[in-house]
Amino acid sequence: MKRTLGTCYYPEHWPEQMWQADAARMVDTGLTWVRIGEFAWSRLEPTPGDLQFDWLDRAIDVLGAAGLKVILGTPTATPPKWVVDKHPDMLAVDANGHPRKFGSRRHYCFSHQGYRDECRRIVTLLAERYGANPHIAAWQTDNEYGCHDTTVSYSDAACREFRNWLAQKYQSPDALNRAWGNVFWSMEYTDFDQIDLPNLTVTEANPSHHLDFLRFSSDQVVSFNRLQTDILRKHTDAPLIHNYMGRVLDFDHFDVGADLDIASWDSYPIGFLSDRLEATDDHKTRFLRQGDPDMQAFHHDLYRAVGRGRWWIMEQQLGPVNWAPYNPAPLPVMARLWAWEAFAHGSEAVCYFRWRQAPFAQEQMHAGLLRPDNEPAPALAEARQVADEIETLPDTGTATADVALIFDYPSAWAWQVQPQGADFDYFRLTFAFYKALRVNGLNIDILPSTTADLSTYKLVLAPGILSLPDALITALTQFDGTAILGPRTNTKTPNLSIPTPLGPNIPCLDARITHTESIPPSADIPLENGRMVHWFEHLEGAADVALKTKTGAAAMVRNSGLHYLAGWPDPDTLTDIIKTACAREGISTHTLTDGLRLRNTATHRFIFNYAPDAAKWGDTDIPAAGVHWEPLV
Amino acid sequence: MKRTLGTCYYPEHWPEQMWQADAARMVDTGLTWVRIGEFAWSRLEPTPGDLQFDWLDRAIDVLGAAGLKVILGTPTATPPKWVVDKHPDMLAVDANGHPRKFGSRRHYCFSHQGYRDECRRIVTLLAERYGANPHIAAWQTDNEYGCHDTTVSYSDAACREFRNWLAQKYQSPDALNRAWGNVFWSMEYTDFDQIDLPNLTVTEANPSHHLDFLRFSSDQVVSFNRLQTDILRKHTDAPLIHNYMGRVLDFDHFDVGADLDIASWDSYPIGFLSDRLEATDDHKTRFLRQGDPDMQAFHHDLYRAVGRGRWWIMEQQLGPVNWAPYNPAPLPVMARLWAWEAFAHGSEAVCYFRWRQAPFAQEQMHAGLLRPDNEPAPALAEARQVADEIETLPDTGTATADVALIFDYPSAWAWQVQPQGADFDYFRLTFAFYKALRVNGLNIDILPSTTADLSTYKLVLAPGILSLPDALITALTQFDGTAILGPRTNTKTPNLSIPTPLGPNIPCLDARITHTESIPPSADIPLENGRMVHWFEHLEGAADVALKTKTGAAAMVRNSGLHYLAGWPDPDTLTDIIKTACAREGISTHTLTDGLRLRNTATHRFIFNYAPDAAKWGDTDIPAAGVHWEPLV
Amino acid sequence: MKRTLGTCYYPEHWPEQMWQADAARMVDTGLTWVRIGEFAWSRLEPTPGDLQFDWLDRAIDVLGAAGLKVILGTPTATPPKWVVDKHPDMLAVDANGHPRKFGSRRHYCFSHQGYRDECRRIVTLLAERYGANPHIAAWQTDNEYGCHDTTVSYSDAACREFRNWLAQKYQSPDALNRAWGNVFWSMEYTDFDQIDLPNLTVTEANPSHHLDFLRFSSDQVVSFNRLQTDILRKHTDAPLIHNYMGRVLDFDHFDVGADLDIASWDSYPIGFLSDRLEATDDHKTRFLRQGDPDMQAFHHDLYRAVGRGRWWIMEQQLGPVNWAPYNPAPLPVMARLWAWEAFAHGSEAVCYFRWRQAPFAQEQMHAGLLRPDNEPAPALAEARQVADEIETLPDTGTATADVALIFDYPSAWAWQVQPQGADFDYFRLTFAFYKALRVNGLNIDILPSTTADLSTYKLVLAPGILSLPDALITALTQFDGTAILGPRTNTKTPNLSIPTPLGPNIPCLDARITHTESIPPSADIPLENGRMVHWFEHLEGAADVALKTKTGAAAMVRNSGLHYLAGWPDPDTLTDIIKTACAREGISTHTLTDGLRLRNTATHRFIFNYAPDAAKWGDTDIPAAGVHWEPLV
Ligand SMILES: [Zn+2]
Ligand SMILES: [Zn+2]
Ligand SMILES: [Zn+2]
Structure with a gap:
């Protein structure tokens, strides 16, 4: 496996006379890749139809001539003002019904056909002009789908397309009424055009309605991306990539990834610890300048699955950023650690964001490899060090894992729609399981819920997947290692109803959840050895009891290797459960502490x-x- | 007094072939009552004028034939989508000016005349068809008025009706200007049509304006309900009932209750502790699976007053619900305790909500007596136990009380409009007084502020009633037991101005509040024996001082038995004050601790x-x- | 310097027969000034063009005849309903796009030309009628500009005027694009009419866009005020005053003040401690009934600068108010302390708000010198005491200060636009520096950033001023006392970009900030002696290091007396830094503790x-x- 470094560069931000020196300095730093173009629409087409590609031609030439490989981004995340003026209703609308205005980025609704036409046009122009350019070695579609809560839009365009989507899915209003249980509260429809988006309802909307809207919203991202890949495929053989974000769950990355060649993500360890992780103040203070020890690895493993083995870091934090609640500087050499961790998890490339700190606009406080005055920032030397180390370290081959964790985006939506406990969140649960695996020193593969073959693994976890596909149930039933399902696994239909027989309803495991409890942070359920927090399920059935509460109720049941865990264990309890499972399977563990x-x-x-x-x-x-x-x- | 059990049933949710077995099983469980129909409009009239009453005829027949008494609900809490499409402006509007959309329930503005016409039509049809049906033993109007903050609407319809209401009340803009003090800040009107609803003002609206809008909003609930009772009375002799909620104060239940025969309420002890009570984490954890020990009793006593002695529980929690922040399961046998407590407070019926857990839609995680797979949930046996115990326990007669607590909805609105302290709330204050009575082991009657005769009581409390009616002042003056008024009692005019002489202005009690203080949670006012929290009033006048602050200021004054308490005592202080008052009146107390x-x-x-x-x-x-x-x- | 007392009076709130007695009692209390008229528009012009000035003539006569000097307010903060009905789009619009409705006060957008015309008309009428009236000894324009967040409006009127303002400033869209860095994220404009207000963007708007909008919003207040002063100057020689508020920073008070003769402010020590100061619960509890010990002095010194030496308190808290989260009563004699502190800081007049507590409308719970029942409130005697003391204490002359603190409104806006740390605020920083000076017992002058001569001072502080004007840089360079700049001082261009060379870029001080860190409350940067909180800057350059972190990095550098402080010291550290600086300059300090x-x-x-x-x-x-x-x- 070839390991490479790169950076993100905005030639349009700098005088053309600086380009050559920048390119040479990138090469000196040991970089292979340079990503450009993804926000440049207003420079490519300042007014409707006035195409200005010459500067981009020259920028690609300069960079390519210096020996760099160029990743060219489609500029659809930032339509210029004239596009919005032409299609005023293309703006996404927030849950309060307010249009989200022009003036930053991602100001479009995925469902707007007029905007899709504009995207088709500009992407076609770019693909035709640069598809065969030898310096363009990869393409990026758009930028960070879903960032700034932009997957879901409550616009009229979204409403129209949602009705079409529902009509395709259900074919008749009666079928939809039955699937959603609309007889409840007289919510029945006689025409698809009666169906509104599920915001601003008096109390919560029908969860099936809400879930279908989230499924639809994800599908709109998929088709928006496919619109671009369909065009690009006609004109280029270079790999197609999108740069995903951390803990963005509102579209199905496996679905988007199916149309791409490589998954990439934008890794901001310090920003993410500050703005999107549940953790104690102590934990956040201890890892203030390093990031959470498992957050990066989780996404590396997740996106390796999304990329079917091929993945990159398209943007790697390298200094303080501008957008988190607090923005400390990384510890010295963190930019090296983060890169090597990515490589160890199989990344093909790590691109530092960004080349030179821009002195203007929203991200002026976001560090680069160079300072705004063109002097080196601390991370430049760290990048050079990584480049040197890549030269000296032999290829270390492709990793394998004994352990698999199933990850399922629709479960994240269903949990969001109907959490049943105020601090309930699918990512939070799954990440707790991932952490417990990591604390045991394990290599982990993350797998989609469409997985049908588990035979290469010894231990498989599937917490919180509300609805297991038949193929996965079959695979679990045939699996001869240890599987741990639950909590909540397979307790709902795909439409978010309660199935009969009651879940988890796994063949060979005689266990049914009779009722469930969500528990506030001030309370817990003591086990004989450990405790459950947040959630507990009461089970009935003849399955063997593998773990008991202090009062003797079943907390985990099993049939041979197939386990169902009836609650959310606290971290220590979960670590013990996994250690025991590993021992059973002969997987060696290392008990790691702290960082x-x-x-x-x-x-x-x-x-x-x-x-x-x-x-x-x-x-x-x-x-x-x-x-x-x-x-x- | 006859004690009975019942349940809430939705025949439209289940295949017709299940009805017969369900009815038989209800009878087996010892149930007398079954409530149906209150959300079934889309099945009764799927499209405009297409009436489908046959299925309801058959459901009533099946249930009645099994020996059950049917409570029939009017379906006006859930108008079908076609009603909303016909009257798009019937939706209530929230304080931000956003219409509250179709897709759940209670999606109507009480002031919309077009929707009132639709209600008249459907209620008339139901009354004509079922008014004389021998199985229909009671009627329920609508469902849970006010739930999900639905009393107050900022719609155009509400604005139109509010102007009419004001014109009726004040007759001239000048009279309104004087009553509200609109000369302040040049808020004077020259025409009723200039008056807007009091939302989205730059800073707070005139409190008199706001209070009148809340009075109006309550009156709209009253007239909406009366519209239904006027129709029903023409066609049936069965008692008319509405099912109120817990801690919903934004309409005057005494006013609505005046048009009904029986008050009922929906008691969710665990949900209410979680989502609508101020309490420490310790308290919420200790009573997590039982509910607050006084919340149910308070509402039992309140609604007994609203029902003029006749009251029910229309929906009794029996397992985990879906709608609170956290939803633990009740302790075993809580469903029995809750029922017996209701009976002890005089309830005629306790109906468990619901018969069978629905596997779909918003309340799929709300437990029933039966599970979604038709197996018994734990509470089924508890209901059967209660039914058996009712058989064996002789009628225990009608309770009496030595102690009365006056409760006044308009005071709740006035406190909300002008709290003067950020954690000030009329219910919170009154409930603190109620708790202190209960901790002393007392039977309590709750009385409306329209009460004119207190002669059967020995101790009367009237905390926080901002404006005492003349008849009540007379009754208090003539009362020869112990009365404790204050804090804030009779310190405002009915229009929410400061009266002269200054409050409390009770004949025979020479005491005036010179100024008041609201106090943050970090501070208090130490008394010689105890302390005041939240609120303190500085008094002048010659009345005897019954309680002093550490610095010697009057904290409670009195003339013989008539006391005025100039602050909000903490729980222990309040318990002592009440114990002393009881001793004075020869009322025996039992000091109860914990639960x-x-x-x-x-x-x-x-x-x-x-x-x-x-x-x-x-x-x-x-x-x-x-x-x-x-x-x- | 003549010291005087006054009060605020609303003759329109009271029967005319009370005016004479009120006037006599004011004189008895020792008052000189009475402010009237500022909310009386609906009484002066109840319907369009129906002018009713007779009552005001008589009120002025009665007050003047009693020997009082009248301050007459223009009534433009409270346009009557008919004005709003005539100009429905004159209402300001909040950041969500909702018009802020009639029904309280300040319900206008500063940019609305129609409303400006109405103001011109009513102010002209008042100026013509009363400009030469011998009893009118001062005029107040409008009331509390900016109160209730009313400086910034997202209305269509504001958008129109903002585009004009931008066109004037930049002359061409290209110049604006360059100044704002709109090439970033394709935010470029080709026409000024494409530019929208910076609310409701998907993520944050371009900070230069946002900052220009805040500058524009401030300018609109300035021109609105000037519209009134231009008219008044033609008709009167009496001094023109506006009453500013505490910690309102969203317009430039120096700019407004340039058109006025005297600055005044409305001092509510207890309300402000409760609702607008960051402080621990302990601090807020200790000073609950007194107010923060430095908040008043800070504003006294600030507004003395705004008034170019002449300043008043137009409204002085004297008892509990109605508008803070909690509203305790002042300690006895606080109304005296507050007045004397104002006099010691150079105030010419202190007017107690208000004469008699109004029994109606929004401020009915706001105490006055008299109670609603016309009896004396506690502060009446305190006012009389102050009046007596003024008689006996000889004039104490004009104070001088060795220490100056530079205060700059545009820096407050720039910090708000781009804080970089969630708890970052320019006022908070500057007030921390002011407190550290006060704890050292110093007299302080606050100076605008337009200051060009520092020669009368020994110690000058300029924390957080993002962009230093050239004249101030020159003055600092020539200054031979001790100057302490930083943190963040001169680190941005006036358009909020990063300059090259990097800041602070002060001639003679070889220091550059290479990167910065914002730090959550749970973390800090230990110094050799003390610690930094919230913020730290990494420096390079050859300047002498005056203070070091524990790890040896520079925390303060200097060249002779010119210091740059690279972070936000905690209170003790800051007190020490200032004590050291004073020692260096031979300024004697007194270490004060507590209050x-x-x-x-x-x-x-x-x-x-x-x-x-x-x-x-x-x-x-x-x-x-x-x-x-x-x-x-
Ligand atoms: Zn982003
Ligand atoms: Zn809105
Ligand atoms: Zn104000």
Whole structure:
């Protein structure tokens, strides 16, 4: 596997006379890739039809001539003002019914046909002009789908398309009424055109209505992206990529990824710890300048699955950013740790965002490899160090994993629609399971719920997947390792109703959930050994009890290796459960504490120290933010 | 007094072939009542004028033939989509000016004349068809007025009707200007049509304007309900009922109740503790699976007053619900405790909500007596136990009380309009007084502020009633027991101005409030014995001082039995004040701790243990969630 | 300097027969001034063109005849309903796009030309009628500009005027695009009419766009006020005044003040502590009935600068108010302390708000010198005491200060637009510096950033001023005392971009900020002696290091007396830094603790005790809320 570095560059932000020196300096830094163009529409077409591609031709020439490979972005995340003036109703609408105005980015509704036509036009022009350009070695569609809550729009355009989507899916209003249970509260429709979007209802909308709207919204992202890939495929053989974000769950990345060649993501460890992770103040303070020790790895593993093995980091944090509640600087050498961790998880490329800090506009406080005055920022030397190390470290082969974790976007939507507990969240649950695996030092594969073959794994976890596909149920039933399902797994129909027989309804496992409890943070359910928090399910059935509450109720049941866990264990309890399962399967574990984390490749073990203090790995001292690797024996 | 059980049933949710077995099983469980129909409009009239009453005829026949008494609900809380399409402006509008859309329930503005016409039509059709049906033993109008903040609407329809209401009340703009003090800030009107609804003003609206709008909003509920009772009275002799909610104060239940025969309410002890009570985390954790020990009793006593002695529980929680922030399961046997407590407070019927858990739509996670798979949920056996106990326990007669607490809806609105302290709330204050009475083991009657005769009581409390009616002042003046007024009692005019002489302005009590203080939670006013929190009033006048602050200021004054309390005592202080008052009046008290509560009927004392642990009552052990009764001696 | 007292009076609120007695009682209380008229438009012109000035003539006559000097307010803060009906689009619009309705006050958008015409008309009528009236000794324009967040409006009128303002400023869209960096995210415009207001954007708007909108909004207040002063100047020689508020920063008071003769402000110490100061619960509880010990002094000093030496308190809190989250009563004699503190800081007049508590409308719970029943409230005697003391205390001359603090409104806007840390606020920073000066017992002058001569000072502070004007840079460079700049000082261009060379870019100080960090409350940066909180800047350059972090990085650098402080010190650290600077300059300091504060005039030292307990000043005991003065020796 070839490991490469890159950066994100905006030639349109700088005088043309700087381009050549920038390109040479990128090469000097050891970079291979340069991403350009993804926000440049107003420079490519300042007014309707006035195409200005010459500057981009020259920029690509300069960069390519210096030996860099160019990733060209389609500019559809930032339509110029004239596009919006031409299609005033293309703006997305928020849940309060307010149009989300021009003046930043991602100001479009995925469902607007007029805007889709504009996208078709500009992407076709770009594909025709640059599809065969030898310097263009990859394409990026749009930018960070879903960022700033932009997947879901309550616009008229979305309403029209949602009705069409429902008509396609259900064929008749009566079928829809039955599927949603609209007899409840007289919500029945006699015509698809009666159906509104599920915002601003008096109390919550029908959860099936809401869930279908979220499914539809995800499908709109998929078809919007496919519109672009269909055009690009006609004109280029270069790989097509999109840059996903962290903890954005409101469209199905597996579905979008199916139309792309490589998955990439934008990794901002420090920003994400600050703005999108549940954690104690102590945890957030300890990892303030490093990021959560598992957040990056989780997304590496997730997007490796989305990319069917091929994945990149398209934007790697390298200094303070501008957009989190608080924006500290990374510890020295963190930009190196983050890159090596990505490589250890199989990334083909890590592109630092961005080349030079822009002195103007929204991201002026977002650090780059260079400062606004063109002097090196601290991360420039770290990038050079990584480039040198790539040269010296032999390829470490493709990693394997004994453990798989199933991840399912529709479950995230269903949990959001109907959490049943105020602090309930599918990502939070799944990430807790992932953390417990990591604390045991395990390599993990994340798999989609469409998986039908688990035979290469010894331990499979499927927490919180509300509705298991038949093929996965079959695979689980035939699996001869240890599987742990639950909580909530397979307890709903795909339309978000309660099935009969009651869940989890797995063949061979005689267990039914009779009723459930959501529990406030001040309370818990003590187990014989450990405790459940947030959630507990009461089970009936003849399955063996593998774990009990203090009062003797079943907390986990099983039939041979197939387990159902009837609640949300706290971190220590979950770590123990996984350790026990690993022991049963002969998987060796390493109990890691604090910020130390492992990742094995085919030939090497990598150890990363996320802590702000030095740590011991065997006899080896690993400094704060340190990376250590050693051959696997 | 006859005690009965019942349940809420939705024949339209289930295949017709299940009805017969369901009815038989209800009878087997010992149920007398079955409520149906209140959300069924889309099945009764799927499209305009297409009336489909046959299925309801058959459902009533099946249920009635099994021996059940049917409560028939008017379906006006859930108009079908075609009604909304016909009257798009019938939707209520929220305080931000956004229409509250179709897709759940209660999606109507009480002021919309077109919707009132639709209600007249459907209620007339139902009354004509079923008014004389021998199985229909009671009617329910609409469902849970005010639930989901639906009393107040900022729609154009509301604005039109509010102007009419004001014109009726004040007759001239000048009279209104004087009553509201509109000379302040040049808010004077020259025409009623200039008057807008009091939302979205730059800073707070004139409190008199706001209060009149809340009075109007309450009156609209009253007239909407009367529209239905006027029709029903023409066609039926069965009692008319509405099912109120807990801690919904934005319409005057005494006014609505005046047009009905029986008051009923929907009691969700665990949900209400979670979502609508101020309490510490410790308290909420201790009573997590039982509910607050006084919340139910308070509403029992309140609605007994609203029903002029006749009251029911129309919906009784029996398991986890779906709508609170957290939804734990009740302790075993809580469904029995709650029922017996209602009976001890005089309830004629307790109907468990609902018969069978629906597997679809918004309330699919709301437990029933049966599970979605038709197996018994835990509460089915508890209901059967209660039915058996009713058989064996002789009628225990009508209870009496020595103590009365005056409750006044307009005061709740006035406090909301002008709280003067951020954590100020009329219900919170009144409930604190109620709790202090209960902790002293007292039977309590709640009385409306229209009460003119207090002669059957020994102790009367009237905290926080901003404006006392003349008749009540007379009754208090003539009262020869102990009365405790204040804080804030009679300190405002009915239009929410400051009267001269200054309040409380009770004949024979020489006391005036010179100025007041609202106090943040971090501060208090120490008393010689106890402390005031939230609120303190500085008094002048010659009345005897009954309680002093540490600095010697009057904290309670009195003339003989008539007391004025100049602040909000903390719980212990309030308990002491009441104990002292009871001693003065020869009322015997029982100091109860934690979750133990008493209620005497004419012949028996009932003891309820709300705690999660066993408790002692004299020599008797009462288990967690236990009920004990013993003859009064 | 003449010291006087006054009050605010609303003759239109009271029967005309009370006016004479009120006037006599004001004189008896020792008052000189009475402010009237500022909310009386609906009484002056009840319907369009129906002018009713007779009552105002008589009120002025009665007050003037009693010997009072009248301040006449223009009534433009409260246009009557008919004005709004005539110009429905004159209402300001909030950030969500909702018009802010009639029904309270300040319901107008500063940019609406139709409303400006109405203001011109009514102000002209008043100026013509009363400009030469001998009883009118001062005029007040409008009332509390900016109160209730009314400076910024997102109306169509504001959008139109903003485009004109931008066209004037930039002359061409290209110039604007370059200034704002609109090439970023394709935000470029080709026509000024394409530019929208910066609300409701998908993510944050371009900070330059946002900042220009805030500058424009401030300019609209300035021109609105000037519209009135231009008219008044033609008809009167009496001084023109506006009454500013506390911690209102969204228009430039120096700009408004340039058109006025005297600055005044409305001082509500207890309300402001409750509703607009960051402080611990302990601090808020300790000063609950006194107000923060520095908040008043800060504004006294600020508005003395705004008034170019002449300033008043137009509204002085004297008892509980109605509008803060909690509204306790002041300690006895606080109304005296507050007045004397104002006088010690140079105030010419202190007017107590208000004469008699109104029993109706929004402020009915706002205390006055008289109660609603016309009896004296506690503060009446305190006002009389102050009046007596003024008689006996000789004029104490004009104070001087060794220390200056630069205050800059545009920096407040720029911080708001782009804080970079969630708890970052320019006022908060500047007030922390002011507090540290006060705790050292210093007299302070606040200066605008347009200051070009610092030669009378020994110590100058300029924290957080994002862009230093050239004249101030020159003055600082030539300054031979101690100057402390930073954090963030001169780190941005006036258009809110990052300059090259990087800031602070002060001639003679070789220091550049390479990158910055915002830090959550749970973290800090330890210094060798002290700590930084909220913010830290990494410096490079050859300047001498005056303060170091524990890890050896520069935390303050200097060249001779010119210092740059690279972070936000915690209170103790800041107090030490200032004490050291004072020692260097031979400025004597007094280390004050808790609530004791000093202010020297030319001849006397005043000591104020804000604490709720007695305190010692040398051998003198100063009681709670006490004031002590002694001759300077
Ligand atoms: Zn983003
Ligand atoms: Zn809105
Ligand atoms: Zn104000």
